[in-house]
Amino acid sequence: MSTYTETEPTFLAPVQTRSERFKSFEHADFAEVTGFEAEWKLTPVDRVRTLIDGELDGSPYPVLYPEVAGTTVEWIDRTDTRIGSAGQPEERAAANAWTAFEKALHIGVQGEVADALTVTRAQLGDTPRAAHVLITAAAQSRALVVLDSRGPAAVTENVEIILDEGADLTVVSLQEWDDDALHLSSQFARVGKDARLKHIVVSLGGAVVRVNPSTHLAGEGSEAELLGVYFADAHQHLEQRVYVHHDAPHSRSRVTYKGALNGDGARTVWVGDVLIGPRATGTDSYEQNRNLVLSEGTRADSIPNLEIETGDIVGAGHASATGRFDDEHLFYLQARGIPEDEARRLVVLGFLSEIVQRIGEPALEARLLEALVAELEGARTVAAS
Numbered sequence: 001m002s003t004y005t006e007t008e009p010t011f012l013a014p015v016q017t018r019s020e021r022f023k024s025f026e027h028a029d030f031a032e033v034t035g036f037e038a039e040w041k042l043t044p045v046d047r048v049r050t051l052i053d054g055e056l057d058g059s060p061y062p063v064l065y066p067e068v069a070g071t072t073v074e075w076i077d078r079t080d081t082r083i084g085s086a087g088q089p090e091e092r093a094a095a096n097a098w099t100a101f102e103k104a105l106h107i108g109v110q111g112e113v114a115d116a117l118t119v120t121r122a123q124l125g126d127t128p129r130a131a132h133v134l135i136t137a138a139a140q141s142r143a144l145v146v147l148d149s150r151g152p153a154a155v156t157e158n159v160e161i162i163l164d165e166g167a168d169l170t171v172v173s174l175q176e177w178d179d180d181a182l183h184l185s186s187q188f189a190r191v192g193k194d195a196r197l198k199h200i201v202v203s204l205g206g207a208v209v210r211v212n213p214s215t216h217l218a219g220e221g222s223e224a225e226l227l228g229v230y231f232a233d234a235h236q237h238l239e240q241r242v243y244v245h246h247d248a249p250h251s252r253s254r255v256t257y258k259g260a261l262n263g264d265g266a267r268t269v270w271v272g273d274v275l276i277g278p279r280a281t282g283t284d285s286y287e288q289n290r291n292l293v294l295s296e297g298t299r300a301d302s303i304p305n306l307e308i309e310t311g312d313i314v315g316a317g318h319a320s321a322t323g324r325f326d327d328e329h330l331f332y333l334q335a336r337g338i339p340e341d342e343a344r345r346l347v348v349l350g351f352l353s354e355i356v357q358r359i360g361e362p363a364l365e366a367r368l369l370e371a372l373v374a375e376l377e378g379a380r381t382v383a384a385s
Contacts, residue, residue, distance in 0.1 A: 017307055018243060018273045023088040027053075027099040030092040039091050042269045042301055044237055047208050051156040051184050052093045056130035058100040064120040070113040071143065075103045076134070082106075083134060086160035087188025087214055094186040094212075097156040100130035107135045109169065113143035116361045122151040131157035137167035137195075144170040144361055150205070153181040161189035163197055165219065170198040172359060173213075176371065177206035179236075185211045193219030193248075200359055201228040201257075203238045204371055210239040210269075217244065217251035217280075226255045228270075229355040229368075231375045232298070234263025241271040242287070246280035255287035258355055260348060260375075264297035272304045276316060284314040291322040292351055345376050 024030065033052050035045040045052070065073050076083075083104055089095040107119060124131075135145055147159070163169055177183060183206050191197050203209050215224045230238045244253045259268050270289045291300040304318035330343050338346070349372060356368045 018275045018305070019245060019277070021090045023090050024095055025084065025088060025098050027092060027095040030095055033092050039241070043210060043239060044208055047237070048093070048182055048184060048210075050128050051154065051182060052096060054128050056096060056100040056128050056156065058102040058130040060103050060105070061121065061129070061131070062123040063105065064122070065117065068113060068115050068117045070109065070111045070141075071117045072106070072108040073119060074106050076106045077103060078132070080104065080106075082136065082162065083132070083160065086162050086190040087186075087216065089158065089186060091186070093156045093184045094158055097130040097132065097158055101132040104132040104134045107133065107145055109135075109137045109141045109143040109145065109167075111138070111141055113141070116144040116146060116364065118146040118148050120148040120150070124151065124153040124155055126152050126154055129153070129155045131155055133157065133159040135159070135161045135169075135171060137163045137169040139164040140166040142168040144172070146172040146174060146364060148174045148176075149183070150176045152178045153183055155182070156184040157186070159185060159187040161187065161197065161199070163189070163191045163195040165193045165195060167192065167195045169196070170200070170360060172200045172202065172364070173211060175203040175206055175209050175211070177209065179205065179207060181206040181209075183209045187211065187213045189213070189215040189224070191215065191217050191219060191222040191224055194221040195219060196223040198225045199227070200355070201230075201240060202356075202368060203228070203230040203240070204375060206236070206238075208237045210241075212241040212243070214243040215245065215253070217246050217253065218248055220248045221250050222248060223252045226253070227355050227358060228257035229352050230257075230259040230268060231352070231372060232259065232261045232266040232268050233375070233378065235265040237267045239269040241269075241273075243273045244275070244285065244287070246274070246276045246283045246285060248280060250282040251280055252284045253286075256355065257289045258291075258352055259300065260292045260294055260352060261298035261300055262294040264295075266295075266298040269301045270303070272318065274306050274316065274318070276308045276310060276313060278309045281310055281312040282314055283316065285316045286318065288319040290351075292348065293322065293324050294348070345373070348376055349373070
């Protein structure tokens with residue numbers, strides 16, 4: 001007599017919620033990237049393969065910064081207990097950086113800091129590199145920190161931002177790399193009770209730039225305002241993947257990213273994930289992405305996502321739009337005697353400058369507006385040729 005045993009098939013269920021994604025500090029724990037994964041399928045993987053899997057220089061690098069009262073800038077050992085407390089890599093490139101870095105650049109904030117602190121990285125070179133930055137804001141502190149990246153680079157990094165109770169911190173991540181630079185950055189923020197984070201991503205330079213800000217609203221009454229502005233030229237890939245996790249009662253978030261695209265092969269990607277957890281009663285959240293297409297041959301992917309695990313919220317929503325230049329705005333300005341080229345410049349600047357003007361530092365805002373004007377001038381030159 002024979003016995004028949006039916007073996008039940010094994011199914012791999014997809015991850016159902018953003019918070020359930022696999023996390024690890026070790027590069028080897030992640031499967032090889034094929035380019036078909038949800039977190040990689042919109043990225044030019046072959047152009048950044050060396051940062052995902054290659055050997056990286058994890059040594060300290062030159063940084064420039066002014067002496068600003070109430071702040072410290074120092075290199076700390078990777079064994080420092082604060083490292084890893086804001087977040088954990090969710091993909092292979094971030095884990096490669098975490099595995100390889102030797103020391104972390106620590107930027108500390110204490111008390112009311114009157115002047116902006118700008119930390120400039122301009123000498124990273126072309127060698128593939130791993131980096132780690134830790135920004136800490138003490139309880140009840142207030143400051144504006146700018147991480148200014150420029151020059152040549154091939155870098156994958158993790159940035160941790162930790163806000164203690166009642167802290168009010170603005171962090172500007174500025175990417176003005178050389179045209180052939182490669183930059184992958186996973187940025188994790190943990191916001192404590194009654195603390196407020198304003199996080200601003202400005203991406204203008206680089207061949208492939210992918211910045212993934214992830215914010216954990218961990219304390220009751222915590223707040224995050226996540227802003228971004230970007231301008232993609234021909235064959236330039238600029239990508240942002242934003243994640244906000246409401247994990248405490250009465251937390252609030254606002255996400256606004258705006259971008260422009262000009263030139264053949266210009267590509268932007270924006271993915272916005274908001275998760276309102278079961279403990280996050282009284283949450284107020286809204287995210288939006290707007291893209292302005294200035295020429296043929298461009299592509300903008302914009303994907304907002306919203307998960308709600310409690311019904312007791314103030315409100316939640318999302319919006320996304322990608323469109324061409326508004327001819328009505330152009331006609332309005334031309335009807336008042338403004339030449340067409342100048343009218344176009346004014347409309348595009350008006351669209352993008354909304355984000356820049358919310359930084360709160362006049363000198364930096366003026367510099368970025370000049371950079372946007374330069375981008376537009378370059379776009380006009382290409383169109384004329």
